[in-house]
Amino acid sequence: MSRSRQIVAGVVAVGGIVIAAGVLHARETHAPLPVSEARLLYLRSGRVADRLFLTFDALASDVYWMRAIQHYGRDRKSPRWEGRFELLDPLLDLTTTLDPHFNIAYRFGAIFLAMDPPNGPGRPDQAIALLEKGLTASPDHWQYAYDIGFVHYWHTGDFAEAAQWFDRASRMPGAPEWVRQVAAVTLVEGGDRAGARRMLSELVDTDEPYIRAAAERSLMQIRALDAIDQLTAVVERYRRETGQAPSGWADLVRARLLAGVPVDGAGTPFTYDAATGVVSIGGGSSLLPLPRGLESTRK
Amino acid sequence: MNVRRIGLVAWHVFKESVRDRLLYAIGAFALLLVASAVLIAQITAGQDVKIIKDLGLAVIEVAGVVMAVVIGVGLVAREIERRSIFALLAKPLPRHEFILGKYLGLVLTVMVNVVGMTMALYLMLGYAWTQMPVEAQLALDAPILDPRLLIVMVMIGAELSLLIAVALFFSTFSSSGLLSMVFTLGLYLTGLLSADLRGFGDVVDAAPAVAWVVQAVGWLVPAFSAFDIKAQVVHGLPLPAGFVTGTLAYAAVYIAAILAGAIALFSRREFK
Amino acid sequence: MTAVRIEGLTKDFLTGFWRPTPKRALDGLSLEIPAGGVFGLLGPNGAGKSTTLKLLLGLLRPTSGRIDLLGRPPGDTAVHQRLGFLPENPTFYDHLTAEELLTYFAGLFGLTGEARRQRAAAVLDRVGLEADRRRPLRGYSKGMIQRVGLAQALVNDPELVILDEPMSGLDPIGRRDVRAMIADLGRDGRTVLFSSHILSDAEELCDEVAVLARGRLVLHGRVADLTSRDVTGWHVVVSGGEADHYRAWAPGTTVQPLAGGRYALDLPADLRPETLVTALPSMGAALESVSPRRASLEDVFVRAVGEPVTPAGTAR
Numbered sequence: 001m002s003r004s005r006q007i008v009a010g011v012v013a014v015g016g017i018v019i020a021a022g023v024l025h026a027r028e029t030h031a032p033l034p035v036s037e038a039r040l041l042y043l044r045s046g047r048v049a050d051r052l053f054l055t056f057d058a059l060a061s062d063v064y065w066m067r068a069i070q071h072y073g074r075d076r077k078s079p080r081w082e083g084r085f086e087l088l089d090p091l092l093d094l095t096t097t098l099d100p101h102f103n104i105a106y107r108f109g110a111i112f113l114a115m116d117p118p119n120g121p122g123r124p125d126q127a128i129a130l131l132e133k134g135l136t137a138s139p140d141h142w143q144y145a146y147d148i149g150f151v152h153y154w155h156t157g158d159f160a161e162a163a164q165w166f167d168r169a170s171r172m173p174g175a176p177e178w179v180r181q182v183a184a185v186t187l188v189e190g191g192d193r194a195g196a197r198r199m200l201s202e203l204v205d206t207d208e209p210y211i212r213a214a215a216e217r218s219l220m221q222i223r224a225l226d227a228i229d230q231l232t233a234v235v236e237r238y239r240r241e242t243g244q245a246p247s248g249w250a251d252l253v254r255a256r257l258l259a260g261v262p263v264d265g266a267g268t269p270f271t272y273d274a275a276t277g278v279v280s281i282g283g284g285s286s287l288l289p290l291p292r293g294l295e296s297t298r299k
Numbered sequence: 300m301n302v303r304r305i306g307l308v309a310w311h312v313f314k315e316s317v318r319d320r321l322l323y324a325i326g327a328f329a330l331l332l333v334a335s336a337v338l339i340a341q342i343t344a345g346q347d348v349k350i351i352k353d354l355g356l357a358v359i360e361v362a363g364v365v366m367a368v369v370i371g372v373g374l375v376a377r378e379i380e381r382r383s384i385f386a387l388l389a390k391p392l393p394r395h396e397f398i399l400g401k402y403l404g405l406v407l408t409v410m411v412n413v414v415g416m417t418m419a420l421y422l423m424l425g426y427a428w429t430q431m432p433v434e435a436q437l438a439l440d441a442p443i444l445d446p447r448l449l450i451v452m453v454m455i456g457a458e459l460s461l462l463i464a465v466a467l468f469f470s471t472f473s474s475s476g477l478l479s480m481v482f483t484l485g486l487y488l489t490g491l492l493s494a495d496l497r498g499f500g501d502v503v504d505a506a507p508a509v510a511w512v513v514q515a516v517g518w519l520v521p522a523f524s525a526f527d528i529k530a531q532v533v534h535g536l537p538l539p540a541g542f543v544t545g546t547l548a549y550a551a552v553y554i555a556a557i558l559a560g561a562i563a564l565f566s567r568r569e570f571k
Numbered sequence: 572m573t574a575v576r577i578e579g580l581t582k583d584f585l586t587g588f589w590r591p592t593p594k595r596a597l598d599g600l601s602l603e604i605p606a607g608g609v610f611g612l613l614g615p616n617g618a619g620k621s622t623t624l625k626l627l628l629g630l631l632r633p634t635s636g637r638i639d640l641l642g643r644p645p646g647d648t649a650v651h652q653r654l655g656f657l658p659e660n661p662t663f664y665d666h667l668t669a670e671e672l673l674t675y676f677a678g679l680f681g682l683t684g685e686a687r688r689q690r691a692a693a694v695l696d697r698v699g700l701e702a703d704r705r706r707p708l709r710g711y712s713k714g715m716i717q718r719v720g721l722a723q724a725l726v727n728d729p730e731l732v733i734l735d736e737p738m739s740g741l742d743p744i745g746r747r748d749v750r751a752m753i754a755d756l757g758r759d760g761r762t763v764l765f766s767s768h769i770l771s772d773a774e775e776l777c778d779e780v781a782v783l784a785r786g787r788l789v790l791h792g793r794v795a796d797l798t799s800r801d802v803t804g805w806h807v808v809v810s811g812g813e814a815d816h817y818r819a820w821a822p823g824t825t826v827q828p829l830a831g832g833r834y835a836l837d838l839p840a841d842l843r844p845e846t847l848v849t850a851l852p853s854m855g856a857a858l859e860s861v862s863p864r865r866a867s868l869e870d871v872f873v874r875a876v877g878e879p880v881t882p883a884g885t886a887r
Contacts, residue, residue, distance in 0.1 A: 009563035016556020021518040027545030070498045307678045318666035381662045389656035390679040391648045570630040
């Protein structure tokens with residue numbers, strides 16, 4: 001074969017692979033296999049999987065963990081509502097059955113599961129069940145107990161239960177001092193933003209990027225709640241001074257009560273309903289929905 | 300290009316492989332596993348047919364992969380190691396015909412085995428049918444002797460044809476059979492995970508460059524996972540229109556590309 | 572007519588994995604091999620013989636230089652249609668029979684149907700394997716494999732036959748058979764090019780030889796010329812006379828008594844035998860025979876290469 005023909009063959013090889021990728025892309029766009037439960041979870045039961053993967057459980061758990069993240073990421077971007085995030089729990093269950101010490105799968109998985117729609121399935125019960133499974137596998141892991149308390153505190157608004165779990169976490173080996181303070185404050189005062197802020201500021205210092213991101217978002221939510229309170233006060237002041245409610249943010253800016261249209265931590269403007277006088281977080285904000293139980297000020 | 304010479308090389312590969320004890324070992328093991336699916340089905344109440352199908356299809360695929368890799372890698376590597384290639388390349392046989400003949404011969408060998416194992420699977424399913432009460436038959440997702448299983452076989456056949464091309468590609472430039480086998484298996488496993496690589500950017504907040512590279516790899520490696528419709532068919536779920544043709548077109552283009560690459564490299568190769 | 576023309580052929584091999592350095596296996600070889608007859612490519616192990624043959628077949632690419640094979644470049648399908656090649660220590664496919672292998676190869680040359688089968692049978696017959704042709708090659712001895720190799724090199728009735736160490740690994744009978752076959756091929760008007768480090772075979776078979784050493788051509792010529800150019804003395808047998816007379820008459824002559832009152836005399840090259848023959852009657856002796864003692868190819872070879880190449884016993 002001559003040199004020039006060899007070059008042609010090489011070009012055909014490289015070009016062919018690129019064309020093949022294009023064909024694959026077209027097929028996945030025009031004839032996608034429905035992502036059915038049966039497909040992602042060819043194995044429903046973690047225990048069956050455990051046997052099937054022989055000695056490669058840890059590797060298989062990594063694969064399922066990747067699938068869980070992808071499933072979560074894809075559904076969060078998708079406009080589809082039906083069956084949204086429905087595979088998250090079984091995928092996390094498989095992951096943690098295959099590798100019962102998969103720390104981040106419990107902790108981050110719980111954050112996903114507890115997250116309210118549209119950012120998550122809004123299933124604090126599943127989140128707590130997953131963390132309890134983690135506690136069974138590693139009974140000395142204080143973070144799991146702490147996270148259960150956090151889910152109660154943040155998502156179900158059951159502060160008594162939350163205080164109990166914080167207390168339990170603080171007694172476990174290796175738990176830092178501040179956990180005990182969190183437990184005490186929660187027990188005495190129930191939910192308040194100061195306590196939440198303290199909790200979150202500890203979490204923001206963690207090394208786990210996923211948990212840090214979640215904590216930062218929660219902190220932004222608290223700041224948004226604070227901002228709503230302040231903006232409500234400003235609206236009130238305008239009404240007192242002018243004798244009438246403002247028709248929008250523009251009135252407040254003109255009156256030099258505000259520097260500009262107020263935005264939340266995610267950059268979405270707050271909304272003001274002139275008819276009811278209620279200030280709320282912008283409809284498109286990524287911080288929605290705000291945590292239950294902390295909306296009213298109890299300072 | 301002389302079709303007759305390519306056919307002769309292919310037929311000779313088939314003859315050599317069919318007489319190799321290795322092939323019998325793999326084939327016998329696979330048949331045994333397919334047959335044992337019936338036994339396993341008896342201890343898992345109610346799910347007989349699904350389990351025979353699941354296990355049977357998986358065994359056929361895995362046996363095909365083992366054949367493709369072990370024989371495919373040995374095909375050219377052994378000729379070079381044993382120096383039988385010297386006499387062969389002194390014949391009026393251009394190197395591209397040699398590669399194409401080897402490829403087609405191995406595809407023929409593996410396909411004959413897949414067809415044999417498929418017939419065994421249908422036999423097992425037929426047997427399970429006779430053992431089943433009528434009401435259980437009515438409750439199935441998919442018919443027992445589901446002709447759609449043949450679509451799965453076509454998909455497995457396309458997947459194996461692609462894998463054989465990969466194995467042949469590596470054995471054309473590596474001087475060690477073991478090394479080619481490691482490369483082939485590595486690329487096969489990467490290909491099985493390719494869908495996960497393609498979705499990498501959706502979920503991980505990595506640096507854009509990293510995400511771009513990972514996704515590019517996901518698109519460019521042979522997507523062996525794209526042929527998997529086993530669960531879909533076993534559960535009687537519909538396949539989207541154009542899925543089969545799209546997948547076959549993908550396999551055909553990719554195989555042509557890999558064989559062109561193998562020919563380009565093999566034509567440059569020297570034999571010390 | 573020239574069958575093979577080689578001009579300035581050089582081949583470097585890269586050795587070493589991390590920092591490959593070129594090692595010269597063949598250095599500027601120029602050679603013309605005439606069509607028809609037997610040509611021997613000789614040299615010690617590692618001289619570059621196999622490298623040269625592989626370059627001719629396109630199994631290796633030259634670093635520089637030109638090769639012209641039956642008027643075409645090496646690796647050309649049309650040329651391969653007209654040549655046969657026996658690799659050094661050949662191996663074939665364990666699971667095929669000799670008949671299947673030969674039928675397969677005959678098919679590659681474009682033979683079909685009955686012609687293909689007959690051709691395979693004929694060459695197996697020629698190498699003496701007709702009885703074993705239906706047995707798998709796995710069970711063949713080394714000598715039988717060598718014969719299969721020879722058969723497959725002849726399956727297309729080639730004009731040019733290239734044989735790499737055709738005699739290696741054969742027992743004395745096998746070697747005699749192969750020698751006879753090579754001689755036959757040469758007589759048929761084919762060009763036979765074979766490499767060997769066994770000189771007696773070459774001396775007996777070749778019309779022309781080239782000697783390689785360390786990748787270079789050190790000697791090239793017709794066997795007859797190379798050997799007759801160096802007459803090293805005369806071998807004379809006489810009857811009658813006395814040993815001392817002969818020694819006294821010509822100093823430097825060795826005298827060996829033979830049975831029946833005869834003597835074998837070895838005269839140095841500078842002493843013409845005619846002078847001895849005329850002196851014989853005066854010594855009361857008679858001439859029985861006179862023959863020139865020529866340098867054997869081995870003598871020429873050792874002188875050219877500068878080192879003895881064949882361990883004693885393998886050459887003869």
